[in-house]
Amino acid sequence: MDGTPRLGHGFRFQWEPAQSCHVLLYPEGMIRLNRSAGEILARCDGSRDIAAIVAELEQAFASSGLRPEVEAFVAMAVGKRWLRLDAPTP
Amino acid sequence: MNAPATPAAHIGPPMWLLAEVTYRCPLHCVFCYNPVDFARYEEELSTDDWLRVLREGRELGAVQCGFSGGEPLLRNDLEVLIAEARRLGYYTNLITSGVGLTEARLDAFKAAGLDHIQLSFQDSSKEINDFLTHTRTFELKQRVGEMIKARGWPMVMNVVIHRLNIEHIGRIIEMADQLGAEYLELANAQYYSWALLNRDQLMPSREQLRRAEAVTDEWKARLAERMRILFVVPDYHEGKPKKCMNGWGNVFLTVTPDGTALPCHTARMLPGLDFPNVREHGLRHIWFESEGFNHYRGTGWMKEPCASCDDKENDYGGCRCQAYLLAADPDAADPVCPKSPHHAQVAAAIEQADTAAPSTKPLIFRDPKESRRLCGES
Numbered sequence: 517m518d519g520t521p522r523l524g525h526g527f528r529f530q531w532e533p534a535q536s537c538h539v540l541l542y543p544e545g546m547i548r549l550n551r552s553a554g555e556i557l558a559r560c561d562g563s564r565d566i567a568a569i570v571a572e573l574e575q576a577f578a579s580s581g582l583r584p585e586v587e588a589f590v591a592m593a594v595g596k597r598w599l600r601l602d603a604p605t606p
Numbered sequence: 607m608n609a610p611a612t613p614a615a616h617i618g619p620p621m622w623l624l625a626e627v628t629y630r631c632p633l634h635c636v637f638c639y640n641p642v643d644f645a646r647y648e649e650e651l652s653t654d655d656w657l658r659v660l661r662e663g664r665e666l667g668a669v670q671c672g673f674s675g676g677e678p679l680l681r682n683d684l685e686v687l688i689a690e691a692r693r694l695g696y697y698t699n700l701i702t703s704g705v706g707l708t709e710a711r712l713d714a715f716k717a718a719g720l721d722h723i724q725l726s727f728q729d730s731s732k733e734i735n736d737f738l739t740h741t742r743t744f745e746l747k748q749r750v751g752e753m754i755k756a757r758g759w760p761m762v763m764n765v766v767i768h769r770l771n772i773e774h775i776g777r778i779i780e781m782a783d784q785l786g787a788e789y790l791e792l793a794n795a796q797y798y799s800w801a802l803l804n805r806d807q808l809m810p811s812r813e814q815l816r817r818a819e820a821v822t823d824e825w826k827a828r829l830a831e832r833m834r835i836l837f838v839v840p841d842y843h844e845g846k847p848k849k850c851m852n853g854w855g856n857v858f859l860t861v862t863p864d865g866t867a868l869p870c871h872t873a874r875m876l877p878g879l880d881f882p883n884v885r886e887h888g889l890r891h892i893w894f895e896s897e898g899f900n901h902y903r904g905t906g907w908m909k910e911p912c913a914s915c916d917d918k919e920n921d922y923g924g925c926r927c928q929a930y931l932l933a934a935d936p937d938a939a940d941p942v943c944p945k946s947p948h949h950a951q952v953a954a955a956i957e958q959a960d961t962a963a964p965s966t967k968p969l970i971f972r973d974p975k976e977s978r979r980l981c982g983e984s
Contacts, residue, residue, distance in 0.1 A: 535667065539669065543721070544722075545670070546669055
């Protein structure tokens with residue numbers, strides 16, 4: 517998987533103090549996100565491609581081998597329209 | 607026996623604040639869910655009242671904010687309210703017929719940060735019940751739909767379905783597709799308020815519903831990539847009670863034009879409950895402490911057949927308003943439940959819709975004059 521993910525049309529991502537979690541808001545609805553989903557989505561702003569997101573996360577959490585998890589999450593989120601995936605620029 | 611804990615210990619925050627900013631409306635829909643006696647409540651909250659309500663709701667933890675009515679566009683401070691709601695961090699939803707919406711107003715909403723507009727289709731004409739033949743309505747929605755899309759909002763449409771338009775459901779979906787809708791809610795009328803007055807004329811037969819669902823399913827398959835379609839069956843035909851409002855005082859907090867706070871937008875009809883007003887109380891008190899919000903929370907208020915029912919935690923006994931309207935007892939099981947001793951009324955209404963000749967009773971249109979007549983004033 518390659519490309520640059522950004523939030524889907526009409527979705528908004530934010531931190532909710534009252535719920536102590538990140539949430540994804542959309543017309544008349546809300547998804548509560550667990551920590552790893554929140555960390556990934558926080559970086560899906562259309563400015564980073566998947567490789568850059570993986571690199572940032574691996575650095576932030578001092579870990580490696582996160583690519584499969586990020587790809588699986590992005591694929592799921594694209595399927596649910598939370599994210600759009602812009603094709604990589606040639 | 608344990609002493610009762612303070613209610614606040616068990617109650618989560620509201621997720622939804624629904625601001626019904628006005629009961630005024632240019633339309634006269636025969637299925638309107640505003641109270642039949644809405645004309646009693648003409649004194650609307652001020653801009654400052656609403657700004658305070660928005661702040662207090664957000665402090666409680668509410669995330670979704672809906673602006674509806676009536677027609678919310680008739681409040682000329684709507685852009686101020688939207689801007690504050692957005693600034694506070696709500697996801698802001700405007701629920702409108704689009705009547706009166708201009709380019710300039712939409713620009714102001716965009717600048718205010720409005721997240722989402724739900725455009726609803728109604729029978730807006732007293733003369734023609736089948737709005738599909740009413741070109742002016744279509745042209746209006748088309749124009750408004752294009753203006754909405756041009757500003758980058760998702761296109762979300764809602765159409766109330768009933769006996770007078772259900773045969774045209776395929777054309778309705780086609781029209782929504784032509785308008786570029788990404789989401790389409792086909793919501794069958796539910797029989798409260800004005801829709802209950804007009805139930806004989808509005809309720810579809812089972813066969814009509816079955817066909818409408820089949821046509822909708824075909825379109826769902828065809829448009830899967832472009833449009834999400836949601837078909838909402840009338841409670842009467844569902845065969846089991848719904849978990850109304852996702853539980854009383856659990857998720858939703860509605861504030862009506864005059865400031866009455868309600869756990870659902872039709873609850874003000876229920877007798878014997880004292881619903882608080884935001885002019886007198888803060889939302890925190892209203893949500894956690896008020897009698898109106900605590901009365902039907904949980905399952906402690908139930909009587910049989912609900913009290914011993916295995917599904918009581920799933921459906922909370924269904925809808926209190928429907929229980930009141932059909933069983934004359936807001937504590938009763940929702941009569942749409944087959945276990946309800948009053949279920950025969952629902953079955954009879956369905957039977958009548960299936961077999962009776964088309965009703966010749968005139969439709970009662972929602973307007974202030976009818977409202978005053980119906981609440982015994984003139």
